[in-house]
Amino acid sequence: MVTIKEIAEMAGVSRTTVSRVLNNSGYVSEEARKRVEKVITETGYAPSEHAKSLRTKKSKVIGVILPTIQTETPSRIVTGVGKELTNNGYQILLANTNLDKEKEIEYLDLLRLRQVDGIILIATNTDPTLLEKIKEIKVPVVIVGQEAEDMMYVTYDDYHAAHDLTSLFIEKGHTNIAFIGVDEADKSVGYLRKAGFLDAMTSNGLAVEPEWIQTGVFDIDSGHEAMKLILKNASITPTATIAVTDRLAIGAMSYLKEKGIRIPNQMALAGFGASEITKYLDPPLTTVDYQNEKAGEQAAKQILAKIESKNYQKQIILDYRLIIRKSV
Amino acid sequence: MVTIKEIAEMAGVSRTTVSRVLNNSGYVSEEARKRVEKVITETGYAPSEHAKSLRTKKSKVIGVILPTIQTETPSRIVTGVGKELTNNGYQILLANTNLDKEKEIEYLDLLRLRQVDGIILIATNTDPTLLEKIKEIKVPVVIVGQEAEDMMYVTYDDYHAAHDLTSLFIEKGHTNIAFIGVDEADKSVGYLRKAGFLDAMTSNGLAVEPEWIQTGVFDIDSGHEAMKLILKNASITPTATIAVTDRLAIGAMSYLKEKGIRIPNQMALAGFGASEITKYLDPPLTTVDYQNEKAGEQAAKQILAKIESKNYQKQIILDYRLIIRKSV
DNA sequence: CTATGCTATGGAATCGATTCCCTAAAAATA
DNA sequence: TATTTTTAGGGAATCGATTCCATAGCATAG
Numbered sequence: 040m041v042t043i044k045e046i047a048e049m050a051g052v053s054r055t056t057v058s059r060v061l062n063n064s065g066y067v068s069e070e071a072r073k074r075v076e077k078v079i080t081e082t083g084y085a086p087s088e089h090a091k092s093l094r095t096k097k098s099k100v101i102g103v104i105l106p107t108i109q110t111e112t113p114s115r116i117v118t119g120v121g122k123e124l125t126n127n128g129y130q131i132l133l134a135n136t137n138l139d140k141e142k143e144i145e146y147l148d149l150l151r152l153r154q155v156d157g158i159i160l161i162a163t164n165t166d167p168t169l170l171e172k173i174k175e176i177k178v179p180v181v182i183v184g185q186e187a188e189d190m191m192y193v194t195y196d197d198y199h200a201a202h203d204l205t206s207l208f209i210e211k212g213h214t215n216i217a218f219i220g221v222d223e224a225d226k227s228v229g230y231l232r233k234a235g236f237l238d239a240m241t242s243n244g245l246a247v248e249p250e251w252i253q254t255g256v257f258d259i260d261s262g263h264e265a266m267k268l269i270l271k272n273a274s275i276t277p278t279a280t281i282a283v284t285d286r287l288a289i290g291a292m293s294y295l296k297e298k299g300i301r302i303p304n305q306m307a308l309a310g311f312g313a314s315e316i317t318k319y320l321d322p323p324l325t326t327v328d329y330q331n332e333k334a335g336e337q338a339a340k341q342i343l344a345k346i347e348s349k350n351y352q353k354q355i356i357l358d359y360r361l362i363i364r365k366s367v
Numbered sequence: 368m369v370t371i372k373e374i375a376e377m378a379g380v381s382r383t384t385v386s387r388v389l390n391n392s393g394y395v396s397e398e399a400r401k402r403v404e405k406v407i408t409e410t411g412y413a414p415s416e417h418a419k420s421l422r423t424k425k426s427k428v429i430g431v432i433l434p435t436i437q438t439e440t441p442s443r444i445v446t447g448v449g450k451e452l453t454n455n456g457y458q459i460l461l462a463n464t465n466l467d468k469e470k471e472i473e474y475l476d477l478l479r480l481r482q483v484d485g486i487i488l489i490a491t492n493t494d495p496t497l498l499e500k501i502k503e504i505k506v507p508v509v510i511v512g513q514e515a516e517d518m519m520y521v522t523y524d525d526y527h528a529a530h531d532l533t534s535l536f537i538e539k540g541h542t543n544i545a546f547i548g549v550d551e552a553d554k555s556v557g558y559l560r561k562a563g564f565l566d567a568m569t570s571n572g573l574a575v576e577p578e579w580i581q582t583g584v585f586d587i588d589s590g591h592e593a594m595k596l597i598l599k600n601a602s603i604t605p606t607a608t609i610a611v612t613d614r615l616a617i618g619a620m621s622y623l624k625e626k627g628i629r630i631p632n633q634m635a636l637a638g639f640g641a642s643e644i645t646k647y648l649d650p651p652l653t654t655v656d657y658q659n660e661k662a663g664e665q666a667a668k669q670i671l672a673k674i675e676s677k678n679y680q681k682q683i684i685l686d687y688r689l690i691i692r693k694s695v
Numbered sequence: 696c697t698a699t700g701c702t703a704t705g706g707a708a709t710c711g712a713t714t715c716c717c718t719a720a721a722a723a724t725a
Numbered sequence: 726t727a728t729t730t731t732t733a734g735g736g737a738a739t740c741g742a743t744t745c746c747a748t749a750g751c752a753t754a755g
Binding site: 380381396418423 | 731732733734735736739740741742
């Protein structure tokens with residue numbers, strides 16, 4: 040590994056001058072610059088990032104904490120983040136919690152120790168301990184997918200998306216609508232989407248039977264189970280179901296097919312997330328597109344602006360788009 | 368940020384002693400160790416990774432290059448890699464090529480400059496330029512998903528998997544079997560799976576009409592298109608189709624459904640990859656499970672062993688498992 | 696002709712660890 | 726008791742950059 044010292048010697052200048060060429064700062068004569076540049080290209084020299092980081096306290100690395108890499112939402116966000124960061128000479132240090140909440144906090148510490156310049160946290164909750172930790176470490180953090188007071192975040196308008204989707208069902212004449220949700224500790228997916236649903240029902244004067252509301256986790260089987268419970272327990276069978284994720288909807292769909300219940304005739308169905316597969320389901324699933332990749336880009340832009348103390352918008356709520364397909 | 372110097376002062380010892388406690392190396396009296404440890408926990412001190420890396424030439428970071436994070440295979444591999452690395456105090460530096468071959472080479476260089484201790488390359492090809500670059504950089508590289516002479520790799524037995532799957536169809540009485548492949552530059556997915564298919568056909572004395580073989584890319588639409596071409600162009604209509612990925616199979620399935628062709632009665636279908644969704648399709652799709660997460664773990668184990676100059680197996684070919692479902 | 700400012704460059708300190716080498720006390724051995 | 730070995734711990738160099746400060750030549754202004 041060739042170092043700045045060797046480059047300096049080979050070019051017949053001091054390390055200082057090489058550094059000046061590298062960062063083009065300070066005074067360097069055209070002649071000296073040429074010599075240095077020649078040696079650099081000849082040797083393929085590149086400065087040591089560690090030495091640089093040690094001296095400058097900047098690592099050009101952004102930590103990304105995510106709950107899982109195996110579902111589309113976080114994958115797309117990371118793709119967006121990656122694109123934006125690469126364009127700016129930054130790299131991603133990945134921290135996968137595998138859905139372990141504790142690890143979100145652990146990784147915040149770990150990434151700080153790794154001296155990342157910033158952290159993008161694809162959050163599944165906004166627990167006070169998490170928020171405290173975010174404040175405690177001095178590294179800039181952008182939360183994606185949740186809103187939280189005082190924090191930098193990029194999130195989606197979950198409430199209105201759910202509200203709109205519910206309204207769509209109501210317009211189509213449905214009055215008995217079931218809902219498959221998740222734990223409300225996830226404020227965006229669990230709480231806000233449910234609130235949007237409930238408010239839309241209420242403001243249309245529609246009642247919601249308690250049996251119509253089921254809670255699952257983030258997987259397909261869970262949607263299957265929830266649909267089963269809805270159909271088993273409800274005294275009045277709903278004619279439509281909203282699931283807060285596409286995977287839950289897919290699970291619900293599989294149960295309906297098992298039972299020979301036709302979609303959308305006997306049961307209309309919609310999900311959230313615009314999973315690629317939804318387009319190819321039979322029938323194609325109505326869903327909400329959140330443009331996750333864009334969210335990732337935004338988050339990256341925000342954190343870079345913050346790091347480089349440029350102007351940035353602290354809190355961003357992105358738009359959504361209903362994708363209406365044959366399942367309704 | 369508290370440094371080793373401050374810790375030393377606070378504990379009334381030299382930096383050397385603190386370093387000894389940190390790395391428990393050399394002689395340190397029980398008493399001194401206690402004092403140092405106390406100060407460390409009190410201050411929450413953690414040594415600077417950059418200073419450490421600069422001195423030791425080790426970064427405890429492994430670069431992972433992948434073609435996309437948005438399909439299940441690489442996601443699962445990264446999950447496996449992540450688990451194994453985290454257990455050993457290593458981190459992942461992510462480099463997403465977004466399917467751009469050139470970037471694979473670029474990132475090898477970039478990661479070297481970042482002084483990663485090793486690189487895991489989820490490869491889509493084994494072009495000579497790529498292999499040369501791997502040899503050129505002195506960092507240990509493990510390839511996942513492709514085999515290549517002299518290289519460290521973890522891959523799957525694509526040939527036999529395809530062979531077995533084809534044999535399964537033949538046993539079920541199919542004689543006219545179509546095949547949806549991909550570019551053979553991808554040796555594993557493109558070449559070997561096709562070779563396994565063709566050899567199984569030949570050794571059973573079955574002919575393969577050229578129209579039965581279509582080539583797509585790695586997306587669902589492409590499978591749709593391929594299925595259309597097969598049915599349009601073939602003089603003898605096949606009764607079964609093997610697609611080299613689940614996504615291609617899903618595309619094929621969607622075309623079949625559009626045309627009202629029943630699966631498996633009129634057309635049996637199988638894919639590769641054990642995508643989660645395949646279980647919930649209608650009918651559930653027969654596929655090949657490659658245990659990608661395990662592959663990731665293996666790759667991580669290999670590279671760590673290499674780095675720490677322990678024993679390791681240079682080339683690993685993992686087992687597969689046919690998941691036979693109602694689509695055949 | 697001297698003072699000032701700009702250009703060009705290098706020396707040396709610094710970032711925060713690790714580690715080689717040295718010294719000295721304590722313990723073991725002769 | 727004298728000598729060797731083990732234990733304990735510090736000084737200082739080092740890793741590879743950046744950056745402050747000093748110096749010196751040369752052009753321009755006064």
